Amino acid sequence: MISKGKFGKFGGVFVPELLIPALEELEAAYLKYKDDDEFNNELNYYLKEFAGRPTALYHAENLSKKLGCKIYLKREDMLHTGAHKINNTLAQGLLAKYMGKTRLIAETGAGQHGIATAVVGALLGIPTEVYMGSEDVERQKLNVFRMELSNAAVLPVESGSRTLKDAINEAMRDWITNLKTTHYLIGSTMGPHPYPTMVKYFQSIIGQETKRQIMEKEGRLPDTIMACVGGGSNALGIFSEFIGDDEVELVGVEGGGHDIKSHRTGATLTMGTEGVLHGSLSYVLQNNDGQINEAHSVSAGLDYPGVGPEHAYLKDTSRACYDAVTDQEALEGFRLLSKTEGIIPALESAHAIAYAKKYAEKKENKGKIIIINLSGRGDKDMDLVSRQIGG
Amino acid sequence: MCQIESYQEMFERVKEKGEGAFIPFIVVGDPDFETSLEIVKTYADSGADALELGFPFSDPLADGPTVQAADKRSLSSGMTTKRGFEFIKCIREYTNIPLGLLVYYNLIYKMGEDEFYKAAMECGLNGILVADLPPEEVGILLDTADKYGLDQIFMAAQTTTNERLEKIAEMCTGFLYVVAVMGVTGARSELADATVELVSRVRCHSDLPLAVGFGISHPEHIQNVLSAGSDGAIVASALLNIIEENLENKEVMLQKVGSFCRQLKEATRHKKIEELV
Numbered sequence: 001m002i003s004k005g006k007f008g009k010f011g012g013v014f015v016p017e018l019l020i021p022a023l024e025e026l027e028a029a030y031l032k033y034k035d036d037d038e039f040n041n042e043l044n045y046y047l048k049e050f051a052g053r054p055t056a057l058y059h060a061e062n063l064s065k066k067l068g069c070k071i072y073l074k075r076e077d078m079l080h081t082g083a084h085k086i087n088n089t090l091a092q093g094l095l096a097k098y099m100g101k102t103r104l105i106a107e108t109g110a111g112q113h114g115i116a117t118a119v120v121g122a123l124l125g126i127p128t129e130v131y132m133g134s135e136d137v138e139r140q141k142l143n144v145f146r147m148e149l150s151n152a153a154v155l156p157v158e159s160g161s162r163t164l165k166d167a168i169n170e171a172m173r174d175w176i177t178n179l180k181t182t183h184y185l186i187g188s189t190m191g192p193h194p195y196p197t198m199v200k201y202f203q204s205i206i207g208q209e210t211k212r213q214i215m216e217k218e219g220r221l222p223d224t225i226m227a228c229v230g231g232g233s234n235a236l237g238i239f240s241e242f243i244g245d246d247e248v249e250l251v252g253v254e255g256g257g258h259d260i261k262s263h264r265t266g267a268t269l270t271m272g273t274e275g276v277l278h279g280s281l282s283y284v285l286q287n288n289d290g291q292i293n294e295a296h297s298v299s300a301g302l303d304y305p306g307v308g309p310e311h312a313y314l315k316d317t318s319r320a321c322y323d324a325v326t327d328q329e330a331l332e333g334f335r336l337l338s339k340t341e342g343i344i345p346a347l348e349s350a351h352a353i354a355y356a357k358k359y360a361e362k363k364e365n366k367g368k369i370i371i372i373n374l375s376g377r378g379d380k381d382m383d384l385v386s387r388q389i390g391g
Numbered sequence: 392m393c394q395i396e397s398y399q400e401m402f403e404r405v406k407e408k409g410e411g412a413f414i415p416f417i418v419v420g421d422p423d424f425e426t427s428l429e430i431v432k433t434y435a436d437s438g439a440d441a442l443e444l445g446f447p448f449s450d451p452l453a454d455g456p457t458v459q460a461a462d463k464r465s466l467s468s469g470m471t472t473k474r475g476f477e478f479i480k481c482i483r484e485y486t487n488i489p490l491g492l493l494v495y496y497n498l499i500y501k502m503g504e505d506e507f508y509k510a511a512m513e514c515g516l517n518g519i520l521v522a523d524l525p526p527e528e529v530g531i532l533l534d535t536a537d538k539y540g541l542d543q544i545f546m547a548a549q550t551t552t553n554e555r556l557e558k559i560a561e562m563c564t565g566f567l568y569v570v571a572v573m574g575v576t577g578a579r580s581e582l583a584d585a586t587v588e589l590v591s592r593v594r595c596h597s598d599l600p601l602a603v604g605f606g607i608s609h610p611e612h613i614q615n616v617l618s619a620g621s622d623g624a625i626v627a628s629a630l631l632n633i634i635e636e637n638l639e640n641k642e643v644m645l646q647k648v649g650s651f652c653r654q655l656k657e658a659t660r661h662k663k664i665e666e667l668v
Contacts, residue, residue: 017570177573
């Protein structure tokens with residue numbers, strides 16, 4: 001392997017020996033095709049014509065007025081399948097095709113990444129199987145149906161807590177068994193190298209567009225960028241272009257669950273400790289022995305006891321700061337954006353909205369230019385939210 | 392207790408007898424501390440030449456359903472890293488054969504490498520294999536193992552290139568764990584031809600004793616891998632299945648475990664059938 005994929009001390013390749021050659025093969029293919037004209041032409045074509053890029057940087061005037069800051073929304077929610085996930089699945093799906101892989105597997109929690117993988121499998125004609133915790137299969141029946149409509153097989157996972165982390169374990173086990181034919185399409189900036197670096201690269205188009213758009217609209221960089229963090233791919237996607245711009249404050253917002261001080265939280269960076277999960281060293285939610293805890297968040301996309309290793313690095317170097325908002329606050333953020341702007345955010349993205357509200361309430365932040373990465377739309381959450389707050 | 396037998400001594404001992412080493416595996420604390428201890432004693436009394444002991448982990452991504460279920464039973468019964476070491480101490484009081492630990496790296500990272508390896512030495516372990524720690528991430532762990540006189544054991548797999556094999560063989564002490572299958576742990580009815588090829592290939596690159604594991608679940612599998620040049624065989628899921636199927640009746644469980652172990656050990660005595668003829 002050319003790089004061990006370290007971000008400071010975080011990241012790495014903590015995987016069984018069996019997987020190392022597959023990671024080497026993937027790294028080599030990624031490095032080769034990321035600068036290949038034919039690959040990029042094809043990818044850019046699909047990003048534009050299939051997924052709907054570029055997405056708008058929308059000045060949310062009503063919300064701005066209400067909160068007393070100038071707020072822009074990066075409209076990843078407008079993409080095909082409803083979230084930023086498609087940027088990565090298109091790129092990795094194409095990469096798998098260029099590598100001659102004949103089968104895609106993926107993990108999914110709520111189903112967003114599963115759907116984004118399923119449609120790419122359908123588009124590129126690659127058979128796709130998606131691992132999903134049986135608990136999530138039950139909770140997200142419509143998304144299972146959506147995946148199946150796109151010809152993907154959904155494989156319920158009965159092990160462990162039967163949620164996202166167990167779906168990842170099971171996808172890894174499948175990959176270990178079927179390395180030659182199969183590409184494991186990881187959905188976030190997590191896992192062993194090269195995934196955190198590669199997924200960030202494929203999502204960095206969000207940051208590139210955002211920078212260009214804000215310069216056109218404001219003639220200057222924003223004061224603050226906010227994004228929700230589960231595994232962390234939408235946040236790194238938008239942060240990536242601004243990490244070198246020290247004057248831009250970067251804020252990652254985690255799913256606090258009921259109460260971040262309880263064990264029922266998804267706030268890995270805020271409440272977790274250093275540990276190794278799913279192939280990399282990062283922050284994890286764990287007990288004193290290093291056994292991984294179950295996470296909890298009202299938003300399935302943030303319901304994960306790990307987080308991408310580059311976020312751990314950005315936290316430790318204080319380049320980005322991380323905070324959590326509770327389920328209740330996120331639901332309020334969900335309502336706030338829906339009512340003021342007529343934009344229904346995904347529950348994940350609603351965490352960033354809720355944080356923006358708290359942020360704007362502070363006197364020192366009044367009038368600042370804020371960009372919120374609106375990573376997904378809320379259609380998928382209608383059922384859950386209507387039960388939580390009444391339709 | 393007489394002196395702890397080293398892996399080298401054990402492999403020489405069985406070799407002199409014209410046998411291969413039989414190494415059964417258990418997740419410590421499966422299904423509970425006491426029963427688990429009795430199972431391990433049964434292993435030792437039924438022909439085990441060394442023991443492979445796993446600490447349970449919440450997210451064992453190299454393991455199939457059988458070991459996952461064993462991990463879960465063990466954790467539910469209250470197993471912790473500290474109690475795991477106490478468990479091994481109890482085994483060490485019972486037998487002097489080599490004891491190896493199979494563990495996921497997060498348990499070591501959380502406790503601290505030095506402290507973990509010190510505890511491992513103190514409870515009488517011979518060596519440690521970290522399931523998710525390839526040579527790339529070893530760091531100073533080899534020095535730590537050396538400091539406490541422990542063998543650091545590594546895995547070689549079908550996907551491991553010859554170049555990597557050389558590197559791994561250089562780092563590895565005690566024995567080299569040869570992964571029989573492309574996949575995770577679990578009992579299998581067939582042993583792939585590729586396994587036999589792998590054993591021969593690894594043999595060319597290392598003088599270390601070799602023990603084959605993953606999917607070894609029949610006496611014939613053992614004979615095959617020993618004939619291919621392996622010095623030993625590690626049996627896990629096939630034994631854990633017996634435990635799982637007899638949770639309600641401990642006496643039957645121990646009896647079945649013992650009788651299966653004797654069959655497996657017996658298989659190691661007939662590795663070179665063709666040479667005898």
